[in-house]
Amino acid sequence: MKISSVYRTSIALLAFTTACVFTQLQALAADTGQKKLVVGFSQVGAESGWRTANTESIKSEAQKRGIDLRFSDAQQKQENQIKAIRSFIAQGVDVIAFSPVVETGFEPVLQEAKKAGIPVVLSDRAVKVSDPSLYVTFLGSDFVEEGRRAANALAKLTGGKANIAELVGTVGSAPAIDRKKGFEEVLAKYPDMKIIMSQSGDFTRAKGKEVMEAFLKAPNAKEINALFAHNDDMALGAIQAMEEAGIKPGQDIKIVSIDGVRGAFEAMKDGKLNVTVECNPLLGPQLFDLVEKVANKEEVPKRVVSQEGVYDEAQAAAELPKRQY
Numbered sequence: 001m002k003i004s005s006v007y008r009t010s011i012a013l014l015a016f017t018t019a020c021v022f023t024q025l026q027a028l029a030a031d032t033g034q035k036k037l038v039v040g041f042s043q044v045g046a047e048s049g050w051r052t053a054n055t056e057s058i059k060s061e062a063q064k065r066g067i068d069l070r071f072s073d074a075q076q077k078q079e080n081q082i083k084a085i086r087s088f089i090a091q092g093v094d095v096i097a098f099s100p101v102v103e104t105g106f107e108p109v110l111q112e113a114k115k116a117g118i119p120v121v122l123s124d125r126a127v128k129v130s131d132p133s134l135y136v137t138f139l140g141s142d143f144v145e146e147g148r149r150a151a152n153a154l155a156k157l158t159g160g161k162a163n164i165a166e167l168v169g170t171v172g173s174a175p176a177i178d179r180k181k182g183f184e185e186v187l188a189k190y191p192d193m194k195i196i197m198s199q200s201g202d203f204t205r206a207k208g209k210e211v212m213e214a215f216l217k218a219p220n221a222k223e224i225n226a227l228f229a230h231n232d233d234m235a236l237g238a239i240q241a242m243e244e245a246g247i248k249p250g251q252d253i254k255i256v257s258i259d260g261v262r263g264a265f266e267a268m269k270d271g272k273l274n275v276t277v278e279c280n281p282l283l284g285p286q287l288f289d290l291v292e293k294v295a296n297k298e299e300v301p302k303r304v305v306s307q308e309g310v311y312d313e314a315q316a317a318a319e320l321p322k323r324q325y
């Protein structure tokens with residue numbers, strides 16, 4: 001063989017090998033692309049400042065990790081949430097995560113997810129199911145403890161003598177049930193503290209205002225000297241109702257609420273709200289740590305509780321610039 005033909009053959013061989021390697025690399029890249037973790041997340045809605053911060057934390061963390069997040073807003077309706085979960089099952093996502101609007105009624109759809117082999121992670125709120133294997137893990141606050149903290153704060157503010165108006169969260173939701181439970185547990189130790197009015201404000205500012213207006217029109221309205229709101233948004237609505245009725249919030253009526261959103265710190269700084277019990281919405285990083293482990297079939301604890309504090313008016317000005325939500 002002539003030198004020139006050896007040379008030509010070598011060049012052709014080199015080109016062929018390079019092309020093969022390139023194709024293989026392309027295939028590998030495409031393969032890695034396909035392996036992107038697909039997570040279906042069904043959110044409660046956008047009912048409060050807390051929820052907005054929670055959604056933002058989940059979306060930004062998914063984006064940071066390169067997770068394909070299929071996000072669905074249930075607009076505070078359980079039927080929308082069930083539809084969303086069914087659609088995630090049909091799409092064959094790797095993991096389903098959701099924050100249940102209410103505690104009960106999810107068993108059948110969770111059985112469908114189990115049958116399809118899709119693991120479920122609960123975020124923020126729990127469900128009541130007879131078969132605990134229907135979800136892998138639950139990440140969220142200890143709502144009962146938050147209720148206890150709110151009652152202890154109110155006892156301190158009122159010297160253990162209080163006629164309390166209560167703004168309850170969404171009926172049937174885990175935070176509404178558990179916060180009430182924890183609050184009443186502590187109240188049982190104070191014979192002069194009682195709930196004289198209680199109604200749901202559905203965790204929204206508008207409903208909180210509306211229900212407080214009704215409370216203030218009740219025949220025994222003058223007896224109210226304390227308000228326990230299951231979240232800050234309802235407390236902020238109630239503050240508006242009190243001011244419109246010529247009542248000084250935070251003074252004439254002592255107010256304790258839950259969440260720790262920026263608006264609550266502003267109200268505390270202005271002396272209109274007395275205490276907020278923190279409920280951390282920034283669950284994104286912890287949630288996706290769990291989701292990734294679950295997808296990799298690693299062991300995770302059945303329950304993961306988020307760390308939270310209690311803040312009063314004296315701390316409000318210093319804390320406000322540090323608040324992330």
Ligand code: AHR
Nearest residue numbers: 047048050124175203231
């Ligand atoms: O589940 C958490 C609760 O839901 C928050 O306290 C409330 O603000 C939200 O709507």
